[in-house]
Amino acid sequence: MSKHVRKAVFPAGGLGTRFLPATKVIPKEMLALVDKPIIQYGVEEAVASGIEHIIIVTGRGKGAMEDHFDISYELDATLERKHKDELLAVSRGVSSMARISYVRQKEPLGLGHAVWCAKDLVGDEPFAVILPDDVIDAETPCLKQMIGVFEERGGSVLATMTIEGPGISAYGVLAGEQDPDNWRIYNCTGMVEKPKFEDAPSKLAIIGRYVLTPRVFELLEKTKPGAIGEIQLTDGIKALVQEEKVFGYTFEGKRYDAGDKFGMLQATVEFALKRADLGPKFREYLKGLGL
Numbered sequence: 001m002s003k004h005v006r007k008a009v010f011p012a013g014g015l016g017t018r019f020l021p022a023t024k025v026i027p028k029e030m031l032a033l034v035d036k037p038i039i040q041y042g043v044e045e046a047v048a049s050g051i052e053h054i055i056i057v058t059g060r061g062k063g064a065m066e067d068h069f070d071i072s073y074e075l076d077a078t079l080e081r082k083h084k085d086e087l088l089a090v091s092r093g094v095s096s097m098a099r100i101s102y103v104r105q106k107e108p109l110g111l112g113h114a115v116w117c118a119k120d121l122v123g124d125e126p127f128a129v130i131l132p133d134d135v136i137d138a139e140t141p142c143l144k145q146m147i148g149v150f151e152e153r154g155g156s157v158l159a160t161m162t163i164e165g166p167g168i169s170a171y172g173v174l175a176g177e178q179d180p181d182n183w184r185i186y187n188c189t190g191m192v193e194k195p196k197f198e199d200a201p202s203k204l205a206i207i208g209r210y211v212l213t214p215r216v217f218e219l220l221e222k223t224k225p226g227a228i229g230e231i232q233l234t235d236g237i238k239a240l241v242q243e244e245k246v247f248g249y250t251f252e253g254k255r256y257d258a259g260d261k262f263g264m265l266q267a268t269v270e271f272a273l274k275r276a277d278l279g280p281k282f283r284e285y286l287k288g289l290g291l
């Protein structure tokens, strides 16, 4: 098996119910964070991390994503005719960003099932998984940091972040031991999905970035649907931990849950404040609210 991580899977077949009614027709992954669909942040991160091939797992009603990353002849021709060169570059940039393949998840049977749908396109090589609604702001792209750990340590890598207090119960939580040489790395011995605060094995929440070996596909195939009839990715990874080295990695950067209304609001404010074209004006506006 090659050690080179060339492919990234983007599960985007879910229903996005936390964002209804906005997501009744528009895929959650296409909701705009300032002026870019949230999935584009993930695709840009993957490309900046050296990924050559992106695999998006879609579902019914998710066609807007394919159109977004495709060439838009009418739009490009109109922008060209009107000499809107900067906007033309933006539009063309999106369609030439990466090599993208699509695979359909016929029913939203869970994140594990969505990843499994990409099995044939990934083949027998390590791969990354990016959950598009986790938007990460980092100097070195989060996935690039993780691929570095994978190449150095030779085992699957799960992105983690520290959550103090009962908020940890909303996440899959890592169990393991801290590496003596690098505080960011944990040798993973297991994980617990959404534990009670008292039962959480650590403060390390697993978030939406993974580098996995292809063995996980076979293990997912054996996974029985859980309590709510879904095949969970964590169940596949739990089985992987029994066979191979798996690491937790506390990435450097800040993660926003843009699939959640409050998380999207936080990301919108912070990303807008960072923008050279919007930041100063927006800061003045916020100050003027006298909160």
Ligand code: UTP
Pocket: 011, 012, 013, 014, 015, 016, 017, 018, 019, 028, 057, 105, 107, 108, 109, 110, 111, 113, 114, 131, 132, 133, 259
């Ligand atoms: P989420 O649980 O955040 O997404 O899954 P969801 O189910 O779409 O949203 P809510 O909870 O109802 O609001 C994380 C990612 O996994 C994908 C989603 O599209 C999202 O990007 N996913 C989830 C699938 O691709 N297939 C599934 O069956 C479930």
